[in-house]
Amino acid sequence: MTAAYLHTEPILVAVDSIVFGVDGNKLRVLLFRREMEPASGEWSLIGSFVKKNESLDEAGKRILYSLTGLEDIYMEQLYCFGNTKRDPGDRVVSIAYWSLIDITNNDLELEYDNHQSKWFAVDDLPELVLDHGQMIEKAMERLRRKTRFEPIAFELLPKEFTMKQLMNVYEAIYGEELDDRNFRRKITQKNLVQRLAKKDWSTSKKGSYLYVLNKDFHKTLNSDFLY
Amino acid sequence: MTAAYLHTEPILVAVDSIVFGVDGNKLRVLLFRREMEPASGEWSLIGSFVKKNESLDEAGKRILYSLTGLEDIYMEQLYCFGNTKRDPGDRVVSIAYWSLIDITNNDLELEYDNHQSKWFAVDDLPELVLDHGQMIEKAMERLRRKTRFEPIAFELLPKEFTMKQLMNVYEAIYGEELDDRNFRRKITQKNLVQRLAKKDWSTSKKGSYLYVLNKDFHKTLNSDFLY
Numbered sequence: 001m002t003a004a005y006l007h008t009e010p011i012l013v014a015v016d017s018i019v020f021g022v023d024g025n026k027l028r029v030l031l032f033r034r035e036m037e038p039a040s041g042e043w044s045l046i047g048s049f050v051k052k053n054e055s056l057d058e059a060g061k062r063i064l065y066s067l068t069g070l071e072d073i074y075m076e077q078l079y080c081f082g083n084t085k086r087d088p089g090d091r092v093v094s095i096a097y098w099s100l101i102d103i104t105n106n107d108l109e110l111e112y113d114n115h116q117s118k119w120f121a122v123d124d125l126p127e128l129v130l131d132h133g134q135m136i137e138k139a140m141e142r143l144r145r146k147t148r149f150e151p152i153a154f155e156l157l158p159k160e161f162t163m164k165q166l167m168n169v170y171e172a173i174y175g176e177e178l179d180d181r182n183f184r185r186k187i188t189q190k191n192l193v194q195r196l197a198k199k200d201w202s203t204s205k206k207g208s209y210l211y212v213l214n215k216d217f218h219k220t221l222n223s224d225f226l227y
Numbered sequence: 228m229t230a231a232y233l234h235t236e237p238i239l240v241a242v243d244s245i246v247f248g249v250d251g252n253k254l255r256v257l258l259f260r261r262e263m264e265p266a267s268g269e270w271s272l273i274g275s276f277v278k279k280n281e282s283l284d285e286a287g288k289r290i291l292y293s294l295t296g297l298e299d300i301y302m303e304q305l306y307c308f309g310n311t312k313r314d315p316g317d318r319v320v321s322i323a324y325w326s327l328i329d330i331t332n333n334d335l336e337l338e339y340d341n342h343q344s345k346w347f348a349v350d351d352l353p354e355l356v357l358d359h360g361q362m363i364e365k366a367m368e369r370l371r372r373k374t375r376f377e378p379i380a381f382e383l384l385p386k387e388f389t390m391k392q393l394m395n396v397y398e399a400i401y402g403e404e405l406d407d408r409n410f411r412r413k414i415t416q417k418n419l420v421q422r423l424a425k426k427d428w429s430t431s432k433k434g435s436y437l438y439v440l441n442k443d444f445h446k447t448l449n450s451d452f453l454y
Binding site for chain 1: 232235238277282317319
């Protein structure tokens with residue numbers, strides 16, 4: 001350490017991950033039984049301490065993988081939480097990350113490597129440790145804001161999806177029911193998705209066309225204020 | 228400290244502040260001569276270490292005030308920078324904050340309390356210490372994005388301003404010249420500002436009407452994607 005840094009007080013640094021998935025038209029978040037004191041056994045986000053020789057992003061990925069087996073999913077830094085009394089165990093600054101996954105491909109309602117996890121609907125969360133409730137709230141705000149301007153909702157879906165599945169994802173994110181016909185019209189106007197020549201036959205006799213995200217979506221999503 | 232936390236490695240935590248101001252139609256950032264090793268004497272953002280008994284927001288405010296005398300200005304957390312090699316002095320995680328101030332009311336091109344500071348145009352920055360160049364870049368992105376959807380540009384102006392001053396601020400933020408007539412039309416359409424009954428007589432014989440931010444601006448800025 002440089003001499004000039006010697007008189008500074010080191011602080012514990014942690015990473016916590018908010019993992020969102022959509023089940024039907026419900027937004028869910030993945031919670032764990034906390035495995036250390038204080039508050040051992042209570043519901044918690046996925047988190048742990050950052051090691052000295054890993055970056056924050058690396059820590060986020062390592063912790064997510066070690067607790068869930070998940071990797072290569074959408075993950076973004078949310079905010080750094082640093083109130084002095086947020087953790088009764090010690091002064092801990094926590095960098096929160098948020099992730100989106102396609103729940104239909106990831107059945108995590110099971111124990112993974114002996115870690116007890118469960119998907120909770122965001123409108124029916126249990127009591128949470130520390131400031132994890134605040135973290136989820138902030139992540140939901142970010143998810144809603146970002147959904148308006150970027151096609152991140154598609155991270156919650158399989159690569160090919162029906163219009164109904166897409167609408168369910170938007171309903172889950174905004175927490176309200178949307179008008180079916182209105183939704184189809186707006187999505188079509190925005191030129192956000194591309195219809196494939198094949199159908200999903202699992203839900204009706206007529207079948208439902210499958211769609212993929214339009215590769216040129218970025219040209220269509222610029223709802224600028226001044227330009 | 229809780230026993231369960233004993234085996235974790237504490238990390239140094241710092242705060243760095245990006246302070247933006249507009250001078251004419253140039254976006255400027257306030258830089259300081261760094262006062263400690265490594266890289267003492269080089270240009271740097273305003274920053275220092277977080278103390279164990281203060282929150283991150285408190286640290287940001289304390290450091291800004293102690294180096295510039297500035298307080299009660301727009302300040303928001305930007306991002307937490309945590310690559311392992313970002314600071315050759317030691318492993319330091321830095322939480323960057325960004326601020327906007329009305330430069331016309333704050334002449335900081337002077338030494339403050341013996342700290343040497345200078346406003347640099349963002350398109351003509353000197354070599355910067357550590358990853359401070361990256362921090363400024365990220366803050367500019369955030370400023371540009373946020374300007375599209377929230378009236379934060381007004382933080383860079385005096386409370387009463389001319390249409391020309393407002394346009395200069397938008398030009399400074401986006402780094403390009405705007406068409407005068409087009410700009411006035413769009414601002415008027417958006418119902419973002421309110422014209423006062425008085426004029427600024429300093430720049431022309433005819434005088435220029437003064438404006439204030441419309442208190443109801445939040446009703447006019449919702450350029451939602453799906454609603």
